[in-house]
Amino acid sequence: MSAPQPFDRLCHRYPSLLFDVVTVLEPGRRVEAVKNVTVNEDFFQGHFPGAPLMPGVLIIEALVQVASLLTLRQADGRRERVWLRGVDHAKFRRQVVPGDCVHLEVALARRRAALVQLKGVARVGEHVVAEADLLLAIAPPGTEVHASAIVHEGARIGEGTYVGPGATIGPHVVVGRRCHVGASAVVDGWTEIGDDTEIYPFASLGLPPQDLKYQGAPTRLVVGRHNIFREFVTVHRGTEHGGGITTIGDHNLFMAYAHVAHDCHVGSHTIFGNGATLGGHVTVEDYSTISAFSGVHQFCRVGRHAFIGGYSVVTKDAMPFAKSVGNRARIFGLNSIGLVRRGFSPDTVRKLRQAYRYLLVSKLNTTQALAQIEQDPDLQCDEVRYLVEFIRTSRRGVTLRRGSRRADDGPDS
Numbered sequence: 001m002s003a004p005q006p007f008d009r010l011c012h013r014y015p016s017l018l019f020d021v022v023t024v025l026e027p028g029r030r031v032e033a034v035k036n037v038t039v040n041e042d043f044f045q046g047h048f049p050g051a052p053l054m055p056g057v058l059i060i061e062a063l064v065q066v067a068s069l070l071t072l073r074q075a076d077g078r079r080e081r082v083w084l085r086g087v088d089h090a091k092f093r094r095q096v097v098p099g100d101c102v103h104l105e106v107a108l109a110r111r112r113a114a115l116v117q118l119k120g121v122a123r124v125g126e127h128v129v130a131e132a133d134l135l136l137a138i139a140p141p142g143t144e145v146h147a148s149a150i151v152h153e154g155a156r157i158g159e160g161t162y163v164g165p166g167a168t169i170g171p172h173v174v175v176g177r178r179c180h181v182g183a184s185a186v187v188d189g190w191t192e193i194g195d196d197t198e199i200y201p202f203a204s205l206g207l208p209p210q211d212l213k214y215q216g217a218p219t220r221l222v223v224g225r226h227n228i229f230r231e232f233v234t235v236h237r238g239t240e241h242g243g244g245i246t247t248i249g250d251h252n253l254f255m256a257y258a259h260v261a262h263d264c265h266v267g268s269h270t271i272f273g274n275g276a277t278l279g280g281h282v283t284v285e286d287y288s289t290i291s292a293f294s295g296v297h298q299f300c301r302v303g304r305h306a307f308i309g310g311y312s313v314v315t316k317d318a319m320p321f322a323k324s325v326g327n328r329a330r331i332f333g334l335n336s337i338g339l340v341r342r343g344f345s346p347d348t349v350r351k352l353r354q355a356y357r358y359l360l361v362s363k364l365n366t367t368q369a370l371a372q373i374e375q376d377p378d379l380q381c382d383e384v385r386y387l388v389e390f391i392r393t394s395r396r397g398v399t400l401r402r403g404s405r406r407a408d409d410g411p412d413s
Helices: 056-071 336-341 346-360 366-375 382-392
Strands: 021-026 030-036 081-092 101-112 115-124 127-139 190-193 204-207 220-223 234-236 245-248 322-325 330-334
Touching (some): 190 204, 204 220, 346 366
Parallel strands (some): 220 245
Antiparallel strands (some): 081 127
């Protein structure tokens, strides 16, 4: 393994670094490294004159540094720090002198929250020279702002957040803990960013909406936790007449060039493909997927677990649990693969498939189909009731036109 890869994860540098190369690194299991002991080491000048020995405490320190590679999970600017909390059962069996090649071996024994227990052994040739049980504590990284970044007075940056070169943080912005704001990214306006969110280079969050009626009101953007905004994503805050706020939930992925317009409300666990676009006032519910270069018309809704295929144009509410594709979007059956991946039971998938048969395949109109679904005792479950309620509460109407393939996408489970 080349030296820069593991070394960049450590706080130590020459002359404090006490190993030379990593020979084995199995993340979460074990690591092996080598220390070539030379006579020009600083500590040999006084330990001991005429009979140089490597101090036992420095052998332990070398094991701790190597052990850090198993505990540090970040390899970027947000460096966690590792502290030695305890050494148990330390034994020093042989002397280490100039010219020795020390093989350092550390294996993970147990990890619990911020504490890690490891077993370390140092060998010269076939002989064990030292061994010890190590207890390490992982401390969260401190806040780091690149010298070229612009962070205005009034902005609040959470502990462990990294702000990259050329990034701009506006005066009314609140950024949570352990976030990452990439190079040349912009976060402005009255914007709140939740913990553990990643904003990639050139993304733009919280800027004024593209609404000609907007006159500079202090509207807001509120983003939840664990979101990822890839390169050139744009998310605008709300408008005064549209509710005043754009909201995004937790654990969402916005791929490059995706756009969320003013007054939109995005749930949690959604995926936006490259170039996916929401018009203003759109609601996207949990676990939905909007594929690449698809657009959703303003005031539309995208239901839970919906899948919108690439290059689609959605002008009515996109049905939950279904696959909608095309310009204008039509339904191509149940999103059965997505439902199975997310843990839906076979019985629930069967009930949803049967409900969609009433809506799409039968000769009943929508009102009659909904009545039949509600009266069928075999279809009663929370997901089917939500499907019925979604249709009944639609203001723009729902997409219930079938695609060229039949809507029934497989046998009953």
